[in-house]
Amino acid sequence: SSELTQDPAVSVALGQTVRITCQGDSLRSFHVSWYQQKPGQAPILVIYGNDNRPSGIPDRFSGSSSGDTSSLTITGAQGEDEGDYYCNSRDSSGNHPFGTGTKVTVL
Amino acid sequence: QLQLQESGPGLVKPSATLSLTCTVSGGSISSSKYYWAWIRQPPGKGLEWIANIYHSGTTNYNPSLRNRVTVSVDTPKNQFSLKLTSVTATDTAVYYCARWGPSGPYWNFDYWGQGMLVSVSS
Numbered sequence: 001s002s003e004l005t006q007d008p009a010v011s012v013a014l015g016q017t018v019r020i021t022c023q024g025d026s027l028r029s030f031h032v033s034w035y036q037q038k039p040g041q042a043p044i045l046v047i048y049g050n051d052n053r054p055s056g057i058p059d060r061f062s063g064s065s066s067g068d069t070s071s072l073t074i075t076g077a078q079g080e081d082e083g084d085y086y087c088n089s090r091d092s093s094g095n096h097p098f099g100t101g102t103k104v105t106v107l
Numbered sequence: 108q109l110q111l112q113e114s115g116p117g118l119v120k121p122s123a124t125l126s127l128t129c130t131v132s133g134g135s136i137s138s139s140k141y142y143w144a145w146i147r148q149p150p151g152k153g154l155e156w157i158a159n160i161y162h163s164g165t166t167n168y169n170p171s172l173r174n175r176v177t178v179s180v181d182t183p184k185n186q187f188s189l190k191l192t193s194v195t196a197t198d199t200a201v202y203y204c205a206r207w208g209p210s211g212p213y214w215n216f217d218y219w220g221q222g223m224l225v226s227v228s229s
Contacts, residue, residue, distance in 0.1 A: 033215045035154075042203055042219040043154065049213030086154050088216070094167045096144070096207075098154040 004087055004099035011105040012077045020072045020102045022087030030089045032070040034063060035098075038083040046085075047072055074104070082106045109134040111204050111220035119198075119227050125191040129204030129220060136185045137162045142207040144216060145178060145189045147200040155200075159207055160187055194227045201225075 004024040012018035022032060031050045035043035045054050047063035050070060060075045070089075074081055087099035115127035129143070136143060145157040158178045159167045168176055172191070180187040191198060202225055206218040 031213055033213075035216070037154075042222050043216075044219075045215050045217055048210050048215045048217075052210065052213065054210065054217075084153075088154075088156075090214075093170075094159075095169060096156040096159065098146075098156060101153040 004089060004097055006085075006087060006099040006102045008100070009103040009105065011107055012074070013107050014079065015076050017073065017075045018077055018104065020074075020085050020104065022070045022072075022099045023068055024089065024097075024099075025068055026089050026091040026097070027065060027068050027070050030091065032063070032065060033088045034061075034072045035086045035088060036081075036083050037086065043086065077104075077106050079106050109206065109218045111206065111218060113202060113204050113220045113223035115223065115225070117223065117225055119194055119225060120229055121195055121227055122193055125189070125194050125198060125225055125227070127189045127202055127204075127223065127225070128186050129188070131185045131187075131206075136180060136187060137182045140208060143180065143187045144205045144207050146203045146205055146216070146219075148203070148222075149197070149200045157189065157191075196227050199225065199227045 034047040036046045037043040046057050046061050050065040051063040062073045064071050085102045090096050110132045112130045119125045142159045144159045148154050160178045175192045177190045201222040203222045204220045205216040208217050
């Protein structure tokens with residue numbers, strides 16, 4: 001199965017750490033990317049290749065992966081980090097499923 | 108700076124065909140390095156990958172939409188297009204075009220259009 005499952009919502013106090021997980025069989029074989037989406041905007045890439053940050057993405061964003069689960073961690077969350085986060089990978093058939101999405105609220 | 112822009116009708120009748128075009132500027136759609144993609148998002152819901160296409164015309168489709176979707180590329184115009192047949196209200200969504208490209212050995216949707224809402228209604 002190429003389905004990627006995420007927790008629907010998480011909340012984090014300002015300045016604290018939050019981890020978002022993405023689970024799926026395809027993650028055992030293929031790398032994951034993470035996208036941040038704010039209301040009314042297109043998604044932007046925040047992590048690629050499991051644990052790499054594109055230029056311009058703050059270093060409070062980090063990624064990791066083990067087995068069938070990948071994680072995105074925000075260390076020292078800021079108000080501007082609120083939004084929806086989606087993982088994305090591929091499968092052996094060349095499909096590119098997105099995760100179900102996690103809404104992050106910064107309290 | 109690469110830019111992508113979706114265009115097409117914002118309202119489509121049920122059972123009709125949805126047609127969208129993505130115009131790429133600031134880069135060539137014929138580059139051998141990249142694929143081009145369509146992704147959609149129903150209101151209040153998550154992202155759904157629709158298809159990828161290479162400048163040669165090689166395509167890859169989401170199995171759940173394969174029997175209704177066609178994507179094509181027009182290299183002289185630096186555009187690629189989406190056609191979705193027999194639409195219903197469940198096809199109402201913001202449709203994004205995007206570039207699928209490499210960052211080192213890893214591939215991502217690294218550039219996105221702003222998105223275009225297409226509503227299916229009579």
